[in-house]
Amino acid sequence: MSARLRIPLEESWIFQADLKNEGEELKWHEGGPPQGENVMIPHTWNVQDGLQEFRGTGWYSCSFYAPPEWENKLIRLQFDAVYRDAAVWVNGQKVGVHINSGYTSFVLDISNAVSYGENNRIVVSANNENSQTALPVGNSFDWADDGGIIRGVSLIVSGRRAMDYSKIQAVPVFSDEANGRSCSYGLISGEIRLWEEEQSESNNSTFGLKVTVTSEEGSTISETWELTSNAGMLCFENLKVESPKLWHFDHPHLYKVNLALYLDDELSDEESIEVGFREIQSDGNTLLLNREPVRLMGVEWMPGSHPDRGMAETLSELEEMLRHMKEANCVITRFHWQQDSKLLEWCNRNGLLVQEEIPHWQTPYDPDDEWLQTSMQHAHEMINRHYHHPCIYAWGLGNEINGQSPITVRYFEKLKALVRGLDDTRFINYVSNTVHEDPSTDTTGVGDVIMWNDYIGTWHGDLDRPAVIEAITEAYKNKPVIVAEYGLCEPAYAGGDERRKEILIENTIEYRKHSGIAALIYFSLNDYRTQMGEAGEGMLRQRVHGSMYLDGTPKPSYETLRQLASPIHVSVNSDNKEGSMAVIIDTANDIPSYRISGYTIKLTDPFGNCYEKDIPELEPGEQCVLHFMDVPHIDMEEIILDVQRPTGFSVTSGPLTKYNGHFTDHHLVQ
Helix, strand or coil: CCCCEEEECCCCEEEEECCCCCCCHHHHHCCCCCCCEEECCCCCHHHCCCCCCCCCEEEEEEEEEECHHHCCCEEEEEECCCECEEEEEECCEEEEEECCCCCCCEEEECHHHCCCCEEEEEEEEEECCCCCCCCCCCCCCCCCCCCECCCCEEEEEECCCCEEEEEEEEEEECCCCCCCCCCCEEEEEEEEEECHHHHHHHCCCEEEEEEEEECCCCCEEEEEEEEECECCEEEEEEEEEECCCEECCCCECCEEEEEEEEECCEEEEEEEEEECECCEEEECCEEEECCEEEEEEEEECCCCCECCCECCCCHHHHHHHHHHHHHCCCCEEEECCCCCHHHHHHHHHHCCEEEEECCCECCCCCCCCHHHHHHHHHHHHHHHHHCCCCCEEEEEEEECCCCCCHHHHHHHHHHHHHHHCCCCCCEEEEEECCCCCCHHHCHHHHCCCEEEECCCCCCCCCCCHHHHHHHHHHHCCCCCEEEEECCCCECCCCCHHHHHHHHHHHHHHHHHCCCCEEEEEEECCCCEECCCCCECCHHHCEEECCCECCCCCECHHHHHHHHHCCCEEEEEEEECCCCEEEEEEEECCCCCECCECCCEEEEECCCCCEEEEECCCECCCCEEEEEEECCCCCCHHHCEEEEECCCCCEEEEEEHHHCECCCCCCCCCC
């Protein structure tokens, strides 16, 4: 039996909005029946009738039973996110606060407040009023500010000596002739932070740490160390894994690392996390994924936009939108603010590269050193909890602040140096909407990758895009450039989805011509809820910026995105009289550009017969021809073609007439 018990607290919560700012905590602590409505966690009040515009305090309460055998355990309460400033009481005793950061998780020790053998009452206050000390600042940010317990809550029961968080690193070791397909061996190392309340007692203690690594096939490697705590940290190094399978967006192989903590030979705490052997680096302006040169296509999705759930989207609702991203052939994205670990776990399992960001958004305009403390709170809470996720290739420091200011440059230089102390294995970037003004002096140059929000033709006026791109890539010959946003925002700019399609096609074609551009992230997948929105009212205030509506219904531009992002292009030559068919597969060799392997193609006739073949491994620009025999002599409209990635997501699909006699997708739009 595991030494750690995790109990979700999702049901039987009671919510009450403090509409008159009465400070309801006194009433709630007296032990009488709480007033309010029953809700499920996650929850936000800003999608409820009458509370859509409420910015203030909401109160939550629930109860849990603590059996007598928990009395000598460590009892912790984990909140995956409360937006924004939170205070927590257990049985009337205040056990902690969390402020200035509404999208990061926090954990509180409630052991001394628990009554064992009895029911215990948790009370939480959440306040989402504008703040001048939090990130994001005030009302500057361009997404919803839904208040409440917007992500999961759980009890964690363990031995008194316990782990707080674990930063596990899985490093592939390549031979000199590495081609990105495999590596010689991998090394797993880790830093384990002990729970803070026990650090002083633990500094002179010797712990037993058993690390067990399990592959997808079930093979295991174990090693046990005796370790002495150094300032509350346990470290182990170089657990060797022979010939590991690499993590890639098309082959997201994962390994489970089980950490068992012993004190005096007694198991005190245990947790399991998943890691992937993945290396992402740059060589000049080229991105290298596991030593393979790649040029990638992606899209940004703005969570919190579900018309009924807002920022309290359930895991299934989050996963539905993530599937839309993958079905659009997008393999890279960024998030303006920190995300739920469960969302990142999906990205690990399904292959999606992520930049997760500190929510600096346009303010403070000239950040000074006083902001470093708040920024580093965000960085610590984001990086320490999410370090092990192989999907995360970069940390973002901020978005669209005063990027041409020397003050901003100096601030992000300092912030980057501090963040590098938390993680020296990933890119650290700043996203700019001003680099086109003077590339050589812009703050994005502080980053390891140049990230540019390109709105030439709309927000940025009528500039010469090819000349601007040349200036940016010339200024940064030794860094990859990622176009981090491009698209059309309505109603600020007219044209509807037809104009959105035109921008998507025209810009993408131009970006492909410039070898210094390593990746594109189109903005955005969806129309999104935002307190800055020019369209809609109340809970449906939004920006019409997406290729899908709020409810996830695709617009025509979604199919355009899917075609542009496809790594393969299909055409068909058939002789139905002979019952034979040749399917020609060409791989893209600009953006996107990466090796394909493990892809399959399937033809399905109206009688339910399937004709399936494996597509051989192909490098960018290569072609193969697959011959299908004995296909029925019927109208090609009745035969459906479907190409799938090894992860099961469809690359392209439709009736054969879509592919007959010409190349589609990438070639059509040119």
